[in-house]
Amino acid sequence: MTFRSRRWLLAPVVAGAVAAAGLSLANPITAADAGVAKGKARNVIFINGDGMAAAQREAARLYLAGLDGQLTMDKLPYSGQLTTSPHDPKTPITDSAAAATAWATGEKTYNGAISVDVDGNPLPVLGAQAKAAGKSTGLVTTAQVTDASPAAFFANTADRGKQDEIARQYLEVTRPDVILGGGEDWWLPAGTAGAYPDQPAEDPSEASKGTKGDLIAEAKSKGYRYVSTAAELQAAKGGKLLGLFGNEELFQQRPEGQGDVYAPPASLATMTEKALSTLSTNKKGFFLLVEEEGIDEFAHNNNGTRMLQALGELEKAVAVARNYAAGHPDTLVVVTGDHECGGLTVEDTDASDESGDGISAEDGPFAIKGSSQSFKLDWTTSGHTGADVPVTAYGPLAEQFTGKHPNTHVHEVLAQILTH
Numbered sequence: 001m002t003f004r005s006r007r008w009l010l011a012p013v014v015a016g017a018v019a020a021a022g023l024s025l026a027n028p029i030t031a032a033d034a035g036v037a038k039g040k041a042r043n044v045i046f047i048n049g050d051g052m053a054a055a056q057r058e059a060a061r062l063y064l065a066g067l068d069g070q071l072t073m074d075k076l077p078y079s080g081q082l083t084t085s086p087h088d089p090k091t092p093i094t095d096s097a098a099a100a101t102a103w104a105t106g107e108k109t110y111n112g113a114i115s116v117d118v119d120g121n122p123l124p125v126l127g128a129q130a131k132a133a134g135k136s137t138g139l140v141t142t143a144q145v146t147d148a149s150p151a152a153f154f155a156n157t158a159d160r161g162k163q164d165e166i167a168r169q170y171l172e173v174t175r176p177d178v179i180l181g182g183g184e185d186w187w188l189p190a191g192t193a194g195a196y197p198d199q200p201a202e203d204p205s206e207a208s209k210g211t212k213g214d215l216i217a218e219a220k221s222k223g224y225r226y227v228s229t230a231a232e233l234q235a236a237k238g239g240k241l242l243g244l245f246g247n248e249e250l251f252q253q254r255p256e257g258q259g260d261v262y263a264p265p266a267s268l269a270t271m272t273e274k275a276l277s278t279l280s281t282n283k284k285g286f287f288l289l290v291e292e293e294g295i296d297e298f299a300h301n302n303n304g305t306r307m308l309q310a311l312g313e314l315e316k317a318v319a320v321a322r323n324y325a326a327g328h329p330d331t332l333v334v335v336t337g338d339h340e341c342g343g344l345t346v347e348d349t350d351a352s353d354e355s356g357d358g359i360s361a362e363d364g365p366f367a368i369k370g371s372s373q374s375f376k377l378d379w380t381t382s383g384h385t386g387a388d389v390p391v392t393a394y395g396p397l398a399e400q401f402t403g404k405h406p407n408t409h410v411h412e413v414l415a416q417i418l419t420h
């Protein structure tokens, strides 16, 4: 494993701390002082609206807040843009794996890579570095807990599809204290259905398929409390927590009216609240990754109705994080997306403008909150695009997100809080 030189990290840490503390450069403080001793920045809540770029955020603003309204995620005081291109020999358009690797390691890599470099070598990940620094760590998602975005912060593998291997690394290598989301199928061997039955009517392709043994039993033996319902989650208190609330994603990703369902047994906001109450007992701080996966998956299906529903659930989770940070000023909250999905535009409802069938069709109309007006969504692809993603932030170091940066910049800022 090749570790990057830490020298490039220390320079902005010291400069930022000096600026924040109003200290003279003749009396520099160490990076360790900057993070913990001064109480300036201890915790990070990093929130990924998977597939969420400017058009998704604007559609959500109109739908949820109205013409003159503002989303909580847009009220965070500092904002900027991130470019998302990967280092992939086959494409300039990223997937979630390469994008999350850029966040978690500061390195650009190929699509499908989970925190390995372009040659397949594992890279240090923020989830492990935060734990090594004494912090608690956690991940909350409506995808599989082992899906690409959370995985890149807590595992290394050359192939994002090896989700059972990623689960094994969670238990045996990086040990996040809180793991909440979907993907039970990867924690159990074939033939062991678990709390969520194999081949359910809503998706008969779902069935346990792990190759690493009964990882739920292993988690229990390692001190995790295992829960599979919202009531069990509610009752869980303290300690390490593993909650799996579905076989795969916590929704069914389909085009509108074709079996599409968004009804997670435990909402993203509920899971975020539980994670924060669990992680925040550590005086050295914590790192929490929060992800709403439905935005991306329903954009892939050009399903505006469900995408907006998922954006609403993300917004509620952002409010939970923002409220926490308001009472804990040593907490950085960051909201962004890993890439755009759908080539989305927000249009008026003019029936005479261009439209099309299939992936170039217009979708809607959708009502604008508090208004008699409505808007349409126009999709240009069922895949990802290279559009910039907005990033908004609140708390210590938030100002470093202003301007336009490559997505590796997320790592540069988060590492200042999480690696010591």
Ligand SMILES: [Zn+2]
Residues within 6 Å of the ligand: 051, 096, 296, 297, 300, 341, 384
């Ligand atoms: Zn996607």
